[in-house]
Amino acid sequence: MSTVTVMPTSLGGTRYKEVKEAMLAALTAQEWKGGEVIPSEKRLAERFGVSIGTLRKAIDELCAEKILIRHQGLGTFVAQHRRDRHFFRFFRVVRRDGERTYPAVTLVNFKKTKASALIAAKLGIESGARLFVFTNALALHGKVVVIDTVMLPEATFPDLTETMLRDRTDTLYNFYQDAFGINVTGTDERLRIARASELESELLKIDVASPVLEVERIAYSLNQKPVEYRLTRINTEEYEYIASKMKDGES
Amino acid sequence: MSTVTVMPTSLGGTRYKEVKEAMLAALTAQEWKGGEVIPSEKRLAERFGVSIGTLRKAIDELCAEKILIRHQGLGTFVAQHRRDRHFFRFFRVVRRDGERTYPAVTLVNFKKTKASALIAAKLGIESGARLFVFTNALALHGKVVVIDTVMLPEATFPDLTETMLRDRTDTLYNFYQDAFGINVTGTDERLRIARASELESELLKIDVASPVLEVERIAYSLNQKPVEYRLTRINTEEYEYIASKMKDGES
DNA sequence: AAGTGGTCTAGACCACTAC
DNA sequence: TAGTGGTCTAGACCACTTA
Structure with missing residues (x-):
């Protein structure tokens, strides 16, 4: 249980928005780079101390913004600009x-x-x-x-x-x-x-x-x-x- | 339980997509008109025979497409084109x-x-x-x-x-x-x-x-x-x- | 077979609006 | 106070991918 990524429940509005911001921060810090897979939903839910459903809502929004890409059975990836993709x-x-x-x-x-x-x-x-x-x-x-x-x-x-x-x-x-x-x-x-x-x-x-x-x-x-x-x-x-x-x- | 709006579970992919299509059909048929409030999530969930969560996912997408608009405490409305709005x-x-x-x-x-x-x-x-x-x-x-x-x-x-x-x-x-x-x-x-x-x-x-x-x-x-x-x-x-x-x- | 995301459930509790 | 949508949970089961 990482203390760095545990979030206060009181600040910044809702839980899933907080999770989303934390993930954006991790992306900005290049913890996960373009094209790489990020940890599974289960792991991320544990890391941020929320249920899978809440974690999924944060990822839903990041996917809608084309920052992440989900592949069923494979994992969730950091969107990458590619000639043959986007x-x-x-x-x-x-x-x-x-x-x-x-x-x-x-x-x-x-x-x-x-x-x-x-x-x-x-x-x-x-x-x-x-x-x-x-x-x-x-x-x-x-x-x-x-x-x-x-x-x-x-x-x-x-x-x-x-x-x-x-x-x-x-x-x-x-x-x-x-x-x-x-x-x-x-x-x-x-x-x-x-x-x-x-x-x-x-x-x-x-x-x-x-x-x-x-x-x-x-x-x-x-x-x-x-x-x-x-x-x-x-x-x-x-x-x-x-x-x-x-x-x-x-x- | 209206027989008209009950949906087959097998066709068309997922439940929430079916619900979404059924709601689009109801909108096209002008069952609910521009600016009007639609039934509550609880009622719609009963009508379509799904849980609230599933019904919400259908409405989520319709809201993302600016076809519906939610107002907490008020209800969900059919989006209306207005000089002062959209x-x-x-x-x-x-x-x-x-x-x-x-x-x-x-x-x-x-x-x-x-x-x-x-x-x-x-x-x-x-x-x-x-x-x-x-x-x-x-x-x-x-x-x-x-x-x-x-x-x-x-x-x-x-x-x-x-x-x-x-x-x-x-x-x-x-x-x-x-x-x-x-x-x-x-x-x-x-x-x-x-x-x-x-x-x-x-x-x-x-x-x-x-x-x-x-x-x-x-x-x-x-x-x-x-x-x-x-x-x-x-x-x-x-x-x-x-x-x-x-x-x-x-x- | 094991691990991933995708869907769906049946609730609980909160925040907002109207009366 | 009653009714609405908003958030969150803790799980079940399904579909897909890789091995």
Whole structure:
């Protein structure tokens, strides 16, 4: 019976919420890592001093938030970002006929800079704090359609290098998870029309200042802290942005 | 013990799923209408021949899908679309500074026509089936920013008239619910850039063929049947489309 | 066969609302 | 005070996975 994880019954509302918070804390502390199995429900119920039913309610919510994944007969796992799994949860560009494909990513540039007041506010960091900024060109069906400009606080991604970004073998969010223990659990996105910059128009093979769909994204970690700021620009001549919940076959 | 609502234990998977389907059927049949309270959990458990826990699990899912709403001490209610409640669940246009406001709606035109093959496919009806088409201009902060063109199958909305649309006092989806018993429970949306038509440019006070954000929406009813097809066009100079889940204060 | 999560039960007690 | 939903329990039994 671990004293660290026993919870007061009086604070924070209900038992299962307390259990949920304790599990989020354990996940944030990387006690269990992406893709790993967590202890059985019986063990966790003992550890937290609650009944199985209560423990299950906490896990129910974590599964609904796609932080954990249950597999009957196997166990409960820490959700992992993978190209072949939850990729289309965050990548919402599809061809107009509905055809979905994985993008071929090319790193266009990478630099270290300092956060402007605007970016700092979005990321909840101090103005002037060190920042990584890099741009990816994403090709679908052999044609560049999407340009991502990604901004990451150095404090959250220490020692990130251009080489690490080039050598990653899976998705960006999988990389954040494996290399930095950062679990992206949700995003806020706002869409509007923008005009293609010179670099963008060149990569997208459209005229300068052509209208493109801009997506401003803030990605949040397990503890609801912003960890990534991203501006995406999409050529929607043949593709579009799909906003709704995917059906079960979201994969 | 009603024989109508007793369910076979063998079919359709699990007990609570069966209960959920039976409740969806009762809602579709308008046994309980929008805004009304449904029977207590104890009564429903007796009616369906399951324990309270099982009945609760069915209701849990219906609440998660925003079909029902629980109020402790009061009862469980059929969710109702209301300007002051779930309005921003489906209206996703906000000013760039984040300010949200209710649109002032003006009905621009209304006509009866027949479904093209394309529209018919989207609505799951037969090509050439009778259709209502109407256009609304939506003003935010005193300025027209959004143009909605809405298409409704006559078979689903019999005897709809222009007057009914003008005289409605709450939201469109509230009107569908009260006047036709149609509960919109979800939408699919796709976004892309389009060019303003002559009418749109006039209403939006922008040049003809200016780029506008187009949102193509299919709205689904309780039984997952498409009930509305809508093309929205947004001037994103001062406003934007917010794609992410709202926080709890979504109202 | 052993271990896992999935479902279901039959209650107890608590918190909130209305009268 | 009575009735509602909200939480929690301690188990039983089922279905699935691995060995």
